[in-house]
Amino acid sequence: MAGEVGVVPALIGKARFDPASTFAFVCGPEVMLRFTATALLGAGLPPARILFWMERNMKCVFGFCGHCQFGPDFICRDGPVLPYGRLAGRLRAREI
Numbered sequence: 001m002a003g004e005v006g007v008v009p010a011l012i013g014k015a016r017f018d019p020a021s022t023f024a025f026v027c028g029p030e031v032m033l034r035f036t037a038t039a040l041l042g043a044g045l046p047p048a049r050i051l052f053w054m055e056r057n058m059k060c061v062f063g064f065c066g067h068c069q070f071g072p073d074f075i076c077r078d079g080p081v082l083p084y085g086r087l088a089g090r091l092r093a094r095e096i
Ligand code: FES
Pocket: 057, 058, 059, 060, 061, 062, 063, 064, 065, 066, 067, 068, 069, 074, 075, 076, 077
């Protein structure tokens, strides 16, 4: 096997990228999203360039059932890709 192996947040420090011209698209469990965002922020990426794929608990996908609600956002209606800056406080509040 070639390349790095490990959890994503730990690998961010080994990745080479220019924070001024990079976007990060992150998907996975919310705890991993939080730690990956912390690593990306530490590497100099602005919060607006960290985008989370939040496709979670969708059922109706029309904004009617509320299964995907995350604070004031309905992931099916407002996402499913949302910037870290919009979700940061809510992710920190949810200790999973
Ligand atoms: S999936 Fe039903 S409101 Fe989003």
